[in-house]
Amino acid sequence: KRRNSLNHDDLLSGIIKGDLQALSSGITLLESNRKSDQEEAQKLVNSCLKHSGKSIRVGVTGVPGVGKSTFIEAFGKLVVAKGYKIAVLAVDPSSEKSGGSILGDKTRMNDLSVLENAFIRPSAAGKSLGGVARKTRESIILCEAAGFDFILIETVGVGQSETMVKSMVDFFMLLMLAGAGDELQGIKRGIMEMADALIVTKADGDNLIKARRAKKEYENAIHLFPANENGWIPKTLVASALEQYNIEKTFDTIESFVNHTRINGSFGRNRKQQDKYWLHETITDTLMSNFYSSERLVNEIAVVEKEVIEGRISSFEGAEKLMKIYNHE
């Protein structure tokens, strides 16, 4: 079914006026796998590019159960109350299978989604993480052209999606639970090291003392991390979406991060690095997917893998063999 029937100029002018229906259709277009839609989507993204770049892009991650949606909703409402526009995009590479989180997100963020200056878009689906990355990056461009001041990219704390989100945002925050026992258990160091802010959630009622203790432990851990290039020392916070506690402080933290990195120039440098990174990342993705989807190699890859595993040829000779078939040599 064709959900988008608007032409390029109508979509573009709608998006630039901040029309949420047009924005939504635009994102649907770039999520489409139809060849003709993809060409249209590229045209649209290119037209939106010169209107983009002005938002603060914020990544949010945390394990399921940490209260991401509740936190984002509380944060989003605050941002809107301050007179800004906020878009929330979800990245959930696992959802393409279950499709479960899509309805979930919409339901959970009900209070935020009814606000005029908020836009919530469920998970971009895709066959590969590369595909999801592309769609998310392009959705950011469309949202920026539509005048959003803050763009939150939400991801579940699994696998490689954090690295992907980190490489497309200005500010990355990690939500954490105050657990029983040792606070550092079970959290991947790499993800902690990526964070510009660590926020211990559900800091209310009986949980407050535990949350403060956890914050203290994280704070000590952060001192051991290698320093960030941008000179920013990651902040730790406790917060409660339920009691609106430290939601404003989260906002202030982002603001002072942006000031800090704009003054020392790392804000712009980081974005340029990200653009360059995605250029080369896309090249790698394309080269790989062309190779692995090559019809000439359909049966050959498994055969060579077997030969290599059984020690009949070396990994390097195996690669050369496949490369020759691929290149018709």
Place this chain on the structure above:
Amino acid sequence: KRRNSLNHDDLLSGIIKGDLQALSSGITLLESNRKSDQEEAQKLVNSCLKHSGKSIRVGVTGVPGVGKSTFIEAFGKLVVAKGYKIAVLAVDPSSEKSGGSILGDKTRMNDLSVLENAFIRPSAAGKSLGGVARKTRESIILCEAAGFDFILIETVGVGQSETMVKSMVDFFMLLMLAGAGDELQGIKRGIMEMADALIVTKADGDNLIKARRAKKEYENAIHLFPANENGWIPKTLVASALEQYNIEKTFDTIESFVNHTRINGSFGRNRKQQDKYWLHETITDTLMSNFYSSERLVNEIAVVEKEVIEGRISSFEGAEKLMKIYNHE
């Protein structure tokens, strides 16, 4: 200059007999960048393949100053005294520039290198980490065909070389210094998490108490790491090459690791995964290097990078543009 003048059959039979001169010539051949040498080297590696696979491959890393060479020398002498043959290969991607470490290694391991059953080969040089990886992996095959029981791959604790070494060895050990103050400072978590054994070196004299304290701290830290697939809990040790303290225990640790992983099947599984990994890693490397060395793109890449960074085209359109030029479209 051509350092190798032996033909394939002479080289092969020499290597299989365990002749160190033939082994050395074989490795020189596969380090050569001459096209004809490379073809000869491939033939040699393939002939050696069926005689390979029987050694224990051990990775050793640690920051400069940790006493790697001294430790390896003490360990190597012990291994030889037990009646085994040991080869030490160094991976040092930085040495291709300075060339400094080559002489250094030879000099420092003088006691070991004079032993009949020891073979020490300085750093494989190469234009890329991929090239160094290939040469090292192939050197392992040649050393195994020459009957070595232990193959140590030594690397300096910088950059990505640890990940590379980890993916070509059975057992990975990290040497550490007992520092002043906090023991966890400055060590990359990722590298600690890769280690099957953490060894605090220079545990002698005044340093012994400090080393034991450091070992304790590392031990506590290890409990927080995610469990290994192979069910092995990384061991921590203090050791002194000077006083021959715990060198034997290091050997026993490796032995019990091998027993443990052979019994549960992960030893063989890991090797098969590594072979498969290197097959696909080589494919990626080749695709990328063909692309980036393409004459058609010599000037184009910088032009497109600039367009992307200046926001004139998206990263994705930029990639497409380069891809079209590359594919003559």
